[in-house]
Amino acid sequence: MKRYYRIGEVASRTGCSPESIRHYEKLGLLAPPQRGEQGYRFYDQAALERIGFIRHGRSLGLDLHSIQELLALSDTPDTDCTAADDIASRHLEHLEERIAALQALAGELRQVVHQCRGGKAANCQIIQTLYDHQPTCTERGCGEVTA
Amino acid sequence: MKRYYRIGEVASRTGCSPESIRHYEKLGLLAPPQRGEQGYRFYDQAALERIGFIRHGRSLGLDLHSIQELLALSDTPDTDCTAADDIASRHLEHLEERIAALQALAGELRQVVHQCRGGKAANCQIIQTLYDHQPTCTERGCGEVTA
DNA sequence: CCTAAACCCTGTAATCGTTACAGGGTCAAG
DNA sequence: CTTGACCCTGTAACGATTACAGGGTTTAGG
Structure with missing residues (x-):
């Protein structure tokens, strides 16, 4: 039984504004999430963790491009790191x-x-x-x- | 016998790109300079020094707004500083x-x-x-x- | 004299990451 | 049934600079 979160709840849980989350999606850092019947975005736990990853990277001063590269590495676990x-x-x-x-x-x-x-x-x-x-x-x- | 400089020469003398110089003018940090017959901007020594002022301020990390305030002070020498x-x-x-x-x-x-x-x-x-x-x-x- | 390079003009769009709208739809509680 | 809190999209703003496009002018060499 997976829990799903709307963008506002994700925002308050991750400390990342809804605008930024949508922005990350547009840049390709986040896969387009599932949508409810009214077009609302719904995120699962994995997406929350991915946003946390981005957020932590940003808080270290990394730019989004670098974070994207790190996420790509993380997505292909067999790669040399x-x-x-x-x-x-x-x-x-x-x-x-x-x-x-x-x-x-x-x-x-x-x-x-x-x-x-x-x-x-x-x-x-x-x-x-x-x-x-x-x-x-x-x-x-x-x-x-x-x- | 005042010397006048075209924007490119000002650029190489001040280390400030022509684009930036025009930008400062648009923001009001520099007064619109005299123009030659073909519309070219011509700068005198005072303008060069003003651009040097801006440049030095920027190299100290001041933002253009603060530099503008400092220039305004400099333009009214009787003001309390x-x-x-x-x-x-x-x-x-x-x-x-x-x-x-x-x-x-x-x-x-x-x-x-x-x-x-x-x-x-x-x-x-x-x-x-x-x-x-x-x-x-x-x-x-x-x-x-x-x- | 002619042409190519180097310069100048204006105006607009890009950069980076985020925020703030406008203009609209959906849903719940009062 | 209306108010407020959400959500959607798309666009523009922030700050300072750079990079165009599209056009005109000067300058040096052949």
Whole structure:
């Protein structure tokens, strides 16, 4: 006796909004579920776990494409899973670079913060610093840290 | 004898693509520049510095909205510049939160990486971990760290 | 002089993941 | 029988940037 859940209940159980669930389906991360007579989606326990998988991956910062690759591996249990390790390692590397970049930014920012207590904009050290361009890197396409 | 630059030269001097420059203009960060007879944009030195300002701000991770506020302050030199300090402090705080979140993620990821050397996907520790959902936070809208 | 490359213009759509609509249907409790 | 809580689809928004399409201009070389 399988239990079935409508999308709203899945949402509250997984912490994943109905919109996202439909979105994952559209992207092919989730197979189209069964539908009730009125067209309502019905999910079983396996689908719940798959959504949990996606959610956990997202909470680790993985992008949906990587998660899709991991799910594909999981769907073919006989495959060599080195690819999974590659994805995770690559992401970890990526995270570490991101962290280093953000720390550099924070350091640079700490040097200017609280430099202009109560002054006028004309003398503001923060604004001055921004005009003095020795940006960390002037190369095209460099330094746009998503933060 | 003012020198004028076409958008492409501004781009190579500032490290900011022509598309971005036009984008900043559309958003109101840059005043519409003079135009030549064929409609080409022509920029003077002040515009170059303003773009450098924006670029430096972006390289620090500030969003365009904050940069616009800073530019507005800079444009009214008599204003009190506490607001600039607020923007910078707020952003620094934001960065530090981001860093902490990413470090938590990296830590979690380091625990699973290299756990499945050469195995089959069915036993892969990484995939298993993703199915075992104790996501850091199951609250709706929590844990979506942009990374 | 002519042509090809390199530049400029505008406007629109893509990226990523999520959210927020609009406009409509279904169902249960009051 | 109406209100509210669901569900459906499709589209647009967010932020910043890039990539087109479709057209015009300048510049350098042959």
